[in-house]
Amino acid sequence: MRIALFGGSFDPIHYGHMELIKGALSSGSVDVVIVIPTVANSFKRGRALIPAPYRYYMTKAVIDSEFDRNVFVSDIEFSFEGISYTVNTLREVTKDSFIIPFLLSNGVKGEDALTRHQFFWLCGSDILPSFDTWYKPAEILSYAALLCARRKGDDADVISECAKLKNQFGCDIALFEMNGVDQASSEIRNHNSFDSIPKAAADFIAVHDVYNAVKAFDLCSDSACEFFYDAAVKMFPTLSGKRLLHTLNVGLLSAKLANDHGVSCDKALIAGVLHDCAKEYPIEEQLEMARKVSGDTFTDEKLLHSPAGAYLAAEKFGITDKEILDAITYHTTGRGGMTVLDKIVYLADKIEPSRTYTDLSEMRRIAPLDLDRAARLCLDSVMDKFRRKNRPIHPLTDAWNKELL
Numbered sequence: 001m002r003i004a005l006f007g008g009s010f011d012p013i014h015y016g017h018m019e020l021i022k023g024a025l026s027s028g029s030v031d032v033v034i035v036i037p038t039v040a041n042s043f044k045r046g047r048a049l050i051p052a053p054y055r056y057y058m059t060k061a062v063i064d065s066e067f068d069r070n071v072f073v074s075d076i077e078f079s080f081e082g083i084s085y086t087v088n089t090l091r092e093v094t095k096d097s098f099i100i101p102f103l104l105s106n107g108v109k110g111e112d113a114l115t116r117h118q119f120f121w122l123c124g125s126d127i128l129p130s131f132d133t134w135y136k137p138a139e140i141l142s143y144a145a146l147l148c149a150r151r152k153g154d155d156a157d158v159i160s161e162c163a164k165l166k167n168q169f170g171c172d173i174a175l176f177e178m179n180g181v182d183q184a185s186s187e188i189r190n191h192n193s194f195d196s197i198p199k200a201a202a203d204f205i206a207v208h209d210v211y212n213a214v215k216a217f218d219l220c221s222d223s224a225c226e227f228f229y230d231a232a233v234k235m236f237p238t239l240s241g242k243r244l245l246h247t248l249n250v251g252l253l254s255a256k257l258a259n260d261h262g263v264s265c266d267k268a269l270i271a272g273v274l275h276d277c278a279k280e281y282p283i284e285e286q287l288e289m290a291r292k293v294s295g296d297t298f299t300d301e302k303l304l305h306s307p308a309g310a311y312l313a314a315e316k317f318g319i320t321d322k323e324i325l326d327a328i329t330y331h332t333t334g335r336g337g338m339t340v341l342d343k344i345v346y347l348a349d350k351i352e353p354s355r356t357y358t359d360l361s362e363m364r365r366i367a368p369l370d371l372d373r374a375a376r377l378c379l380d381s382v383m384d385k386f387r388r389k390n391r392p393i394h395p396l397t398d399a400w401n402k403e404l405l
């Protein structure tokens with residue numbers, strides 16, 4: 001098969017990207033396109049991309065809704081350490097051990113998936129003048145030819161740039177013409193023009209309130225932000241998309257609430273982002289980890305991930321701060337003597353933007369103004385639900401409730 005690889009940050013994905021993919025397919029040069037969001041997980045203040053899982057799942061939502069069976073999204077860069085260079089991505093993607101299982105798992109049948117593949121790196125003609133300054137350009141071209149979109153109206157320089165590269169590297173460059181869509185991710189972000197991008201991306205941004213929520217990073221130190229970015233990537237293999245996005249949302253909202261209520265935004269960001277890190281481990285493993293943190297205090301399967309999360313936060317993520325570990329341990333039950341940080345994570349867990357419980361609007365309204373009242377409302381609603389389902393109230397929750405009466 002002839003496979004185009006299309007890497008980018010997709011922050012956010014827009015119609016320019018879509019036109020490039022459609023143009024590549026209709027040019028007849030390739031059979032399928034694999035879209036590869038960059039992970040590049042290091043946080044750089046002032047020019048940081050939004051955390052990689054948001055960009056990956058937003059891109060996937062768009063590709064899955066707009067294309068049938070010939071465009072796929074790959075998460076391969078989540079398994080890379082450090083900066084992701086194009087050459088590293090190409091080296092891995094073009095291996096049979098990667099590409100054959102990837103195509104099969106995306107529904108490409110037998111022969112098509114197994115036959116020897118030909119790879120193209122999909123790009124716009126704007127990269128041509130500086131391509132020789134990329135990291136290891138000759139090695140890039142040993143894995144893939146360039147498949148380059150030329151917008152109608154581009155000047156003749158494209159031809160001479162191609163000739164220059166062909167001469168320098170002895171490489172193939174396939175050109176195709178497309179109708180350029182004048183969109184740029186930075187413009188869309190800066191002007192909040194999310195109504196001008198594919199609907200699935202606009203919906204995703206609205207559900208998670210992504211570009212507003214990430215303003216919480218401005219309240220936190222660089223090291224806390226870096227921790228968040230790294231944790232988001234580290235949790236990618238062990239949490240489903242929905243759970244991972246939820247836990248990122250809780251981290252960001254916790255930091256904002258911490259700022260409103262005068263406690264450490266860094267601690268809230270970290271406790272929030274890790275609060276469900278153990279949630280999708282096998283129950284036996286959760287039980288074992290939970291016991292190490294709190295003996296037999298938690299036995300209900302639904303609660304085990306809280307102390308187990310504190311265990312993982314310490315062991316896997318290196319957290320030693322007791323306030324953070326406690327906020328994770330008690331985020332499902334609460335406890336007598338709740339700290340401000342405990343209440344923030346407990347509440348953020350229930351009201352982060354993607355939550356759809358019916359009774360959240362008042363809690364969301366007052367959470368920045370009166371944390372105790374919002375937490376009280378939240379606890380009442382949780383206890384109410386438990387009583388209706390005839391589920392026992394945990395003694396720790398009971399203790400907190402009695403304290404508030």
Ligand SMILES: [Fe+2]
Binds near residue numbers: 331
């Ligand atoms: Fe949880």
Ligand SMILES: [Fe+2]
Binds near residue numbers: 246250275276349
């Ligand atoms: Fe949660």
